[in-house]
Every structure is written in structure tokens, then in C-alpha cells.
Amino acid sequence: MMATRVLFPLVVVDVALFCVDDGGLRVLLVKRALEPEQGRWALPGGVLKPDQDANLEAAARRVLRNKVSVDIPHLEEIRTFSGNERDSRGWSIAVLFCALLPRDQVQALIRDKVEAVEWADAAKPGHRLAFDHTEQLFTALRVLRDKVDRHALPLHLMPEKFTLTALQRTCEAILGRPLDKAVFRRRLKGSEDLVETDEFERGLQRPAQLYRAREGFAFMA
Amino acid sequence: MMATRVLFPLVVVDVALFCVDDGGLRVLLVKRALEPEQGRWALPGGVLKPDQDANLEAAARRVLRNKVSVDIPHLEEIRTFSGNERDSRGWSIAVLFCALLPRDQVQALIRDKVEAVEWADAAKPGHRLAFDHTEQLFTALRVLRDKVDRHALPLHLMPEKFTLTALQRTCEAILGRPLDKAVFRRRLKGSEDLVETDEFERGLQRPAQLYRAREGFAFMA
Numbered sequence: 001m002m003a004t005r006v007l008f009p010l011v012v013v014d015v016a017l018f019c020v021d022d023g024g025l026r027v028l029l030v031k032r033a034l035e036p037e038q039g040r041w042a043l044p045g046g047v048l049k050p051d052q053d054a055n056l057e058a059a060a061r062r063v064l065r066n067k068v069s070v071d072i073p074h075l076e077e078i079r080t081f082s083g084n085e086r087d088s089r090g091w092s093i094a095v096l097f098c099a100l101l102p103r104d105q106v107q108a109l110i111r112d113k114v115e116a117v118e119w120a121d122a123a124k125p126g127h128r129l130a131f132d133h134t135e136q137l138f139t140a141l142r143v144l145r146d147k148v149d150r151h152a153l154p155l156h157l158m159p160e161k162f163t164l165t166a167l168q169r170t171c172e173a174i175l176g177r178p179l180d181k182a183v184f185r186r187r188l189k190g191s192e193d194l195v196e197t198d199e200f201e202r203g204l205q206r207p208a209q210l211y212r213a214r215e216g217f218a219f220m221a
Numbered sequence: 222m223m224a225t226r227v228l229f230p231l232v233v234v235d236v237a238l239f240c241v242d243d244g245g246l247r248v249l250l251v252k253r254a255l256e257p258e259q260g261r262w263a264l265p266g267g268v269l270k271p272d273q274d275a276n277l278e279a280a281a282r283r284v285l286r287n288k289v290s291v292d293i294p295h296l297e298e299i300r301t302f303s304g305n306e307r308d309s310r311g312w313s314i315a316v317l318f319c320a321l322l323p324r325d326q327v328q329a330l331i332r333d334k335v336e337a338v339e340w341a342d343a344a345k346p347g348h349r350l351a352f353d354h355t356e357q358l359f360t361a362l363r364v365l366r367d368k369v370d371r372h373a374l375p376l377h378l379m380p381e382k383f384t385l386t387a388l389q390r391t392c393e394a395i396l397g398r399p400l401d402k403a404v405f406r407r408r409l410k411g412s413e414d415l416v417e418t419d420e421f422e423r424g425l426q427r428p429a430q431l432y433r434a435r436e437g438f439a440f441m442a
Contacts, residue, residue: 050228050230
């Protein structure tokens with residue numbers, strides 16, 4: 001048998017970290033302090049360290065801790081980006097992870113290898129991103145929106161009790177477009193994640209029933 | 222700045238190749254001819270070769286061609302499996318791909334590094350698989366079934382024209398459970414992928430309208 005030459009690819013992990021604020025859906029960007037792509041805005045990311053990381057997701061969590069002081073128990077894998085073209089250092093694999101967090105749970109701070117951090121408009125980040133990070137961002141955005149559009153309710157972003165109107169507004173902020181109220185309400189009827197309470201919100205309009213997430217609800221499952 | 226030691230992980234690609242026959246949903250397994258895990262049944266897979274492969278998907282397609290003579294234009298990435306435990310050769314990354322093909326388009330032949338091939342019951346493969354391939358198989362199976370259950374119709378498995386009953390049977394074979402006819406028909410009404418023809422199938426029962434897939438339909442999109 002002929003011996004086959006195996007070259008080792010560079011393996012990096014990148015994270016699209018989303019949150020919702022009054023301006024809509026935001027994504028965390030960092031300004032790179034080191035080469036390659038020094039001074040460019042990018043998704044937070046870094047090189048896999050097999051001697052430190054239990055697996056790729058652990059690597060992504062380590063990178064978030066070290067670069068922007070964000071500690072997240074679970075990241076969802078989106079997909080890989082690979083080949084000879086995407087990084088000047090050579091044949092590389094980027095494994096993209098994603099999370100959607102409540103705004104007040106993420107205090108992104110400037111730490112190692114980062115010059116600045118910014119919560120950019122997720123759909124229009126306003127910078128040409130480093131590497132293939134624009135493609136990565138839009139891939140993560142599409143997966144997140146498909147998920148919210150089709151079957152997942154972002155109940156972890158809501159207060160403990162909330163109205164269906166407030167939930168609709170949050171979904172609309174993620175999707176970047178208005179939803180039809182009747183269609184949305186019909187979809188909610190089939191959801192096992194949503195639990196009716198016997199409380200009402202009283203305001204200027206007629207009282208609106210309050211709901212909560214079922215115990216054990218997980219958006220990322 | 223301290224220099225950081227970077228160890229290079231082993232990178233492999235694995236493929237869960239599904240098809241439907243009279244026995245239900247099947248997955249392609251190969252019996253490994255070489256170490257590690259020689260003689261064990263496994264998903265077809267192999268080591269990434271950056272000097273040959275344009276990207277990870279191309280690597281997976283090369284592995285299928287070389288191991289079982291199967292040539293597929295597109296594979297869908299499911300997710301990665303990684304860490305120190307899954308392969309005796311050391312810290313490794315397996316990138317899992319998946320495809321669902323018409324049975325008559327796949328003539329899996331024994332080629333390099335393979336002792337035997339088998340189309341096993343996808344939900345009960347009947348072998349303890351090599352590495353973490355049992356977990357990989359069930360992950361791919363869950364993703365495929367979720368997809369067919371929620372939004373994707375496997376129209377590429379159907380003949381050019383088909384009845385809605387035949388389509389329901391194919392979905393049921395993939396899902397491994399019967400579907401409620403009324404619920405299924407309601408779902409089909411909302412599908413943009415399904416086109417009514419003005420032809421009917423005449424058989425023992427009353428004539429059944431024939432349908433076709435819309436031009437440009439893609440199951441893996």
C-alpha cells in the first residue's frame with residue numbers, strides 16, 4: 001500500500017452571538033487586534049487547542065470567555081466552512097456556532113486579542129468582515145430565522161410572564177419583519193412550550209392574558 | 222506574548238447515506254477492511270486530504286466514490302463530532318454528512334478499504350458500529366426525520382407523476398410511523414413544491430389525481 005501524505009488543516013471555531021434589543025436583532029462583533037486580518041471586524045473566533053479543549057463546542061466557549069468575557073453553557077453548531085481560500089494561513093476549517101441570548105445576560109468586554117467590541121445590526125453589520133465571516137454571519141442568521149419562523153419560540157428571551165403580543169414582537173425583531181397576528185396565534189395554539197397562567201396584564205387596552213414557558217423549555221434543543 | 226502549542230487534530234468525514242425500499246428506510250454500512258476498527262461495520266468515511274479535497278463536502282464525496290463507487294452531487298452537512306475519545310488515533314474531528322437518494326440511483330459496490338457493504342435498517346442497523354457511528358447514524362436519522370416531519374417533502378424519491386397516497390407512504394417509510402391522512406393532506410395544501418397535473422391514476426379504487434414536483438425542487442436545500 002502506498003503511504004498517503006496527510007496535511008493537517010488549521011481548525012478554528014467562530015461564534016455568531018445574537019441578542020435582541022430595541023433596535024432589533026444584534027450580533028456581537030470584535031475588532032481583531034492581531035494578524036491575520038488585524039484591525040478588521042469579525043465574529044469572535046479562535047484556533048482549536050486540542051490540549052485544552054474537550055471538543056469543538058468547548059473550544060468555542062473558551063474563545064468567548066477569553067476574547068469577550070462571555071460565558072455560555074451551550075452553543076448550537078451551525079455548519080463548517082472549509083478549504084484553501086478562506087484563511088491566508090492555508091487550508092482551514094472553521095466550525096461556526098451560534099447562540100441567541102437575552103440582552104442583559106451578555107456583557108461583552110474587551111479581553112485578549114480584541115481591540116473593540118460592538119453589537120451590530122445582525123442583518124446589516126455595517127463592516128466588511130474578516131475571512132468569510134460575512135457568509136458565516138448570514139448563514140447563522142438564516143438558520144436562526146428559519147428556526148423561529150418554523151417551530152422554535154424564543155421564550156428564553158421573555159420575562160417570566162409575558163403576553164402573546166410581547167412574544168410576537170420579539171419574534172418579529174428576530175425575523176426582521178411583521179407577522180400576521182391570526183396566523184401567529186394559530187401557531188401558538190399548537191405549541192407545547194407555552195403555558196397559560198391565570199394572570200392578566202392590565203393596561204390601557206383590555207386585559208391581556210399572561211403566559212410562561214413550560215418547565216425545562218430549551219430554545220437550542 | 223507566550224507561544225501557544227497547537228496540536229493538529231485528525232479530521233475525518235463520515236456519510237449517512239439513506240434510501241427507501243420496501244423494507245422502509247435503509248442506511249449504507251461498510252465493513253472496514255483496515256485498522257483501526259478492522260472488521261467492524263461503519264458508516265462510509267475517511268480522512269480529509271487537504272492536498273486533494275477542495276473542502277469537507279468534496280472530501281466526503283471522494284470517500285464515497287473511492288470506497289463504494291457512489292457519486293453524489295450534493296451532501297448535506299449534519300454536524301461535527303469531536304474530542305479525544307472517539308477515535309483511538311487521538312484527538313479527532315468527524316464531520317458528518319447525509320443524503321437521501323432513490324434506491325435505484327445507488328449501486329454501492331465494494332471498493333478500496335471495504336470488505337462488504339450492506340443496506341441496513343436505518344433505525345435498527347443490527348451491528349454495533351465502529352467509533353461513534355451509532356450516535357452519528359441516529360443524529361442523521363433524527364435530522365432527516367425532523368426535516369420530513371416538519372417541512373421537506375421527499376419528492377426526489379417519487380416517480381415523475383405520483384398520487385398523494387404514494388407520497389404519504391414514502392414519508393411514512395422515512396418517518397417509521399403512520400401519518401394521519403387528513404393532517405398530511407392539509408400540510409400538502411401549503412406546499413409550493415407540489416404541482417397538480419390534470420392526469421389521474423385509474424385503479425381498483427376511484428381515480429386519484431397525479432402530482433409532480435415543481436421545476437427546480439431541491440430536497441437538500
